[in-house]
Amino acid sequence: MSLSIGQVAERTGLSVHALRFYEKEGILANEVHRGPGGRRVYTQQDVDWLRMCIMLRMSGMPVPEIRRYTELVRQGDGNELQRLEILKEHQERVRQQMAQLQECMDLITYKVGIYEDYVNSIATRAVGQ
Amino acid sequence: MSLSIGQVAERTGLSVHALRFYEKEGILANEVHRGPGGRRVYTQQDVDWLRMCIMLRMSGMPVPEIRRYTELVRQGDGNELQRLEILKEHQERVRQQMAQLQECMDLITYKVGIYEDYVNSIATRAVGQ
DNA sequence: CTAGGAACTAGAGTCGCCTCTAGGTCAAGA
DNA sequence: TCTTGACCTAGAGGCGACTCTAGTTCCTAG
Numbered sequence: 047m048s049l050s051i052g053q054v055a056e057r058t059g060l061s062v063h064a065l066r067f068y069e070k071e072g073i074l075a076n077e078v079h080r081g082p083g084g085r086r087v088y089t090q091q092d093v094d095w096l097r098m099c100i101m102l103r104m105s106g107m108p109v110p111e112i113r114r115y116t117e118l119v120r121q122g123d124g125n126e127l128q129r130l131e132i133l134k135e136h137q138e139r140v141r142q143q144m145a146q147l148q149e150c151m152d153l154i155t156y157k158v159g160i161y162e163d164y165v166n167s168i169a170t171r172a173v174g175q
Numbered sequence: 176m177s178l179s180i181g182q183v184a185e186r187t188g189l190s191v192h193a194l195r196f197y198e199k200e201g202i203l204a205n206e207v208h209r210g211p212g213g214r215r216v217y218t219q220q221d222v223d224w225l226r227m228c229i230m231l232r233m234s235g236m237p238v239p240e241i242r243r244y245t246e247l248v249r250q251g252d253g254n255e256l257q258r259l260e261i262l263k264e265h266q267e268r269v270r271q272q273m274a275q276l277q278e279c280m281d282l283i284t285y286k287v288g289i290y291e292d293y294v295n296s297i298a299t300r301a302v303g304q
Numbered sequence: 305c306t307a308g309g310a311a312c313t314a315g316a317g318t319c320g321c322c323t324c325t326a327g328g329t330c331a332a333g334a
Numbered sequence: 335t336c337t338t339g340a341c342c343t344a345g346a347g348g349c350g351a352c353t354c355t356a357g358t359t360c361c362t363a364g
Contacts, residue, residue: 052340062341063323071321083330085341098282105279109321126297130290137283144276147269150234153227154266161259168255181310191311192353200351212360214311238351 048081049088058096065096072113073099075120105140177210178217187225194225201242202228204249234269 055062069078069086075095081087102112115132118125184191198207198215204224210216231241244261247254 050340051342061323064321066342067322083341084343085330101279101282103321105276105283126290126294130287130294133283133287133290137280137287140276140280140283144273144280147234147273147276150230151266151269151273153230154234154262154269158259158262158266161255161262165255165259179311190353193351195312196352212311213313214360232351 047090049090049093051086051088054088054093054096057093058100060096060100068096068099071109073109073116075116102136105136106143107136107139111136176219178219178222180215180217183217183222183225186222187229189225189229197225197228200238202238202245204245231265234265235272236265240265 049057051062051065054060055065058065060068065086068074074092076091078086078088078092099112099116102115103109111132115129118129118132178186180191180194183189184194187194189197194215197203203221205220207215207217207221228241228245231244232238240261244258247258247261
């Protein structure tokens with residue numbers, strides 16, 4: 047099954063612009079070939095790959111590092127250890143990010159609690175209690 | 176106790192540049208007053224406030240929204256409900272962010288597992304087992 | 305007195321990641 | 335035939351959050 051750039055945009059949530067940008071940045075595991083009129087033809091694998099890249103991006107992996115990873119995949123078998131290393135490094139970064147976010151969340155939750163108590167106490171007083 | 180901009184930079188981890196930038200952006204709860212030669216003089220409260228702002232930033236609150244919040248605090252009593260709303264909205268965003276990050280983490284962990292198994296199987300085969 | 309270092313201002317520059325523009329091709333439907 | 339709409343390229347533009355520069359002022363130590 048082959049897909050147009052518009053269809054891929056739809057099912058990945060990326061814009062058509064972003065898809066061309068990603069391609070130019072070397073973030074597609076296999077070269078997108080072209081149909082009549084030079085139009086890009088994508089496959090379901092491309093969509094799957096893109097979905098993974100979106101996950102990596104969402105979790106803060108920079109485009110150049112996604113490119114490095116993509117290049118390893120493109121090279122084929124034999125560099126699995128390098129791929130693993132990239133993934134593990136990233137995993138560690140995500141872990142830290144989550145810890146940090148949890149810390150922020152704790153502070154925010156604490157403050158929300160304080161303000162809720164305060165606002166409630168005001169409301170209670172207002173009805174004469 | 177009063178602190179110079181350099182000292183505040185040290186204890187918040189922000190750069191001197193960033194501190195001036197934050198001030199210009201209206202992100203300080205009380206106006207920083209100036210010492211001899213027009214130099215900024217900070218207090219411990221400023222540092223505490225900045226630390227909270229850093230938490231908000233780290234968790235993705237945009238500078239303009241921190242400014243809105245700061246303005247409410249500067250206005251003083253009476254707008255606690257609005258402050259609470261800002262915090263709750265942000266809390267929700269952070270929650271979503273964490274969920275998203277967890278999703279990414281799951282995928283990465285899954286891939287790491289696969290590559291680890293594969294790399295191990297290769298290593299095992301290499302020693303003739 | 306002079307050199308260093310920290311501070312000051314206003315405003316320009318940078319970085320990452322898209323997003324958009326301009327100007328064009330092509331195929332299908334009214 | 336004409337228009338619409340999806341696609342194409344190369345390259346410019348935008349945004350958020352800093353970061354850095356240039357040109358000063360001021361204090362302190364040697």
